[in-house]
Amino acid sequence: MGEPAIAFRGVTYRAQGRVLLGPLDLEVRPWETLVLLGRSGSGKTTALKLINRLLEESEGAVLVNGRPTREWDVITLRRHIGYVIQETGLFPHYSVERNVGLIPRLLGKPEPEIRERVDSMLRLVDLDPQEFRRRYPHQLSGGQRQRVGVARALAGDPEILLMDEPFGALDPLSRAEVQRQFLEVQKRVRKTTVLVTHDVGEALLLANRIALLEGGKLLGIYSLPEFLESSDKTVAAYRAAWSGNLQFPGDDCHGGIP
Amino acid sequence: MVEFLRIHRVEIATLTLEHVWLVAASMGIAVLIGVPAGILLTRKPRLREPVIGGANIIETIPSLALFGFLLPAPWLGARADRIAITALALYALLPIVRNTYVGITGVDPGVREAARGMGLTSRQMLWQVELPLSMSVILAGIRTATVLSIGIATIAAAIGAGGLGEFIFRGLAMVNDSLILAGAIPAAILALAADLGLGWLEARLRPPRT
Ligand SMILES: Nc1ncnc2c1ncn2[C@@H]1O[C@H](COP(=O)(O)OP(=O)(O)O)[C@@H](O)[C@H]1O
Numbered sequence A: 001m002g003e004p005a006i007a008f009r010g011v012t013y014r015a016q017g018r019v020l021l022g023p024l025d026l027e028v029r030p031w032e033t034l035v036l037l038g039r040s041g042s043g044k045t046t047a048l049k050l051i052n053r054l055l056e057e058s059e060g061a062v063l064v065n066g067r068p069t070r071e072w073d074v075i076t077l078r079r080h081i082g083y084v085i086q087e088t089g090l091f092p093h094y095s096v097e098r099n100v101g102l103i104p105r106l107l108g109k110p111e112p113e114i115r116e117r118v119d120s121m122l123r124l125v126d127l128d129p130q131e132f133r134r135r136y137p138h139q140l141s142g143g144q145r146q147r148v149g150v151a152r153a154l155a156g157d158p159e160i161l162l163m164d165e166p167f168g169a170l171d172p173l174s175r176a177e178v179q180r181q182f183l184e185v186q187k188r189v190r191k192t193t194v195l196v197t198h199d200v201g202e203a204l205l206l207a208n209r210i211a212l213l214e215g216g217k218l219l220g221i222y223s224l225p226e227f228l229e230s231s232d233k234t235v236a237a238y239r240a241a242w243s244g245n246l247q248f249p250g251d252d253c254h255g256g257i258p
Numbered sequence B: 001m002v003e004f005l006r007i008h009r010v011e012i013a014t015l016t017l018e019h020v021w022l023v024a025a026s027m028g029i030a031v032l033i034g035v036p037a038g039i040l041l042t043r044k045p046r047l048r049e050p051v052i053g054g055a056n057i058i059e060t061i062p063s064l065a066l067f068g069f070l071l072p073a074p075w076l077g078a079r080a081d082r083i084a085i086t087a088l089a090l091y092a093l094l095p096i097v098r099n100t101y102v103g104i105t106g107v108d109p110g111v112r113e114a115a116r117g118m119g120l121t122s123r124q125m126l127w128q129v130e131l132p133l134s135m136s137v138i139l140a141g142i143r144t145a146t147v148l149s150i151g152i153a154t155i156a157a158a159i160g161a162g163g164l165g166e167f168i169f170r171g172l173a174m175v176n177d178s179l180i181l182a183g184a185i186p187a188a189i190l191a192l193a194a195d196l197g198l199g200w201l202e203a204r205l206r207p208p209r210t
């Protein structure tokens, strides 16, 4: 299997004396999409932020490319990792082109190269550069903003992509569209991706493996077949909630999976 | 009245210029101190209470008294205009420091988190995110301070620092309404112009909302 891209080794995160996460042992394999699934408050965001050191573990170590994040220069670490959050955090005062070009510009790339990069990133997320380059975030739909957020995160060509409920703020139709579009992106540029969601459907659509969190603890890691067949009560509850959403009462939960 | 304006037009112009100088110089100093101080408060929250508290206390000192307190300050020399400028700058600090602090801490946490997550250094964060996004709030503080200063600057005449207050104090002493108005009306026009001009700038620099 080789060295994991990201590894949590006995990681605990405490705030105000309370354990919010852990102890957590977890490995993310190179190029896989690992989905952190759990109800809100289960510690998903906390786990994600430990990877790019927006938070620092109280105990244990988080390893990126085999090296503890504490030993990385934090700026280098973060520029090595793409980060997409709900509502994207696009800079409202920057045009789409400046938003997407942000990291290449910080990395000191020459202007022509940046322009080319921005255009190719926009095309990657299926936005016409001609039409969108000069727009501002408030002139985009929610789905378009989210795609620009993905383009921005990929523009620095990071090896790792972290996504925190990236599609959570979208209406169901736009969400389905952006999810499909993101699958296309993933086929073309493979990244080690950790995606946080509370949406089982999204997890099943985008994940290679699903890590189930509850109350700051890891309940288990499941491949898709394992997740669909596990007799674990929590997994079964997630499956039930999900198939309930599909509006085919009584339908076997395998039904929706290709 | 028209006759009065004709006779005094040179003096009105001179005193208006003096007035503008007092306000402009004091605002320049207040911005140079207040904006960095406000930024510092966002980095060291512990300083917030004492600094804002101190600025609040200055604000409560009656202006005539503040001008008086500063008279013996040795490093101001004997020049009345320096004393006036110092006093006006002190008054202007509170709105500028406060608005800088409020503006920067009010930046959308999502934008801030994304910026940090992408690896912006804290300096890049300041120049590329925090200052541009809080500029209109900071300007609103500068606007408040400027309008306030234009009014308070009329009192500078009491310590011989000149400005439109000259007319007002002379008019009070001579019980001459025309003289009082010769000071009050240009001061009101200045305040209005500053309010409109800075308000326009503030609206232009307001970031678009997503
Ligand atoms: N800054 C904080 N201080 C204290 N508790 C926090 C803080 N941030 C989050 N929490 C708590 O930590 C737990 C995990 O939060 P989080 O990782 O955001 O969960 P999730 O992303 O799964 O919804 C929750 O119980 C939340 O209330």
Ligand SMILES: [Mg+2]
Binding pocket: A044, A045, A046, A164
């Ligand atoms: Mg969360």
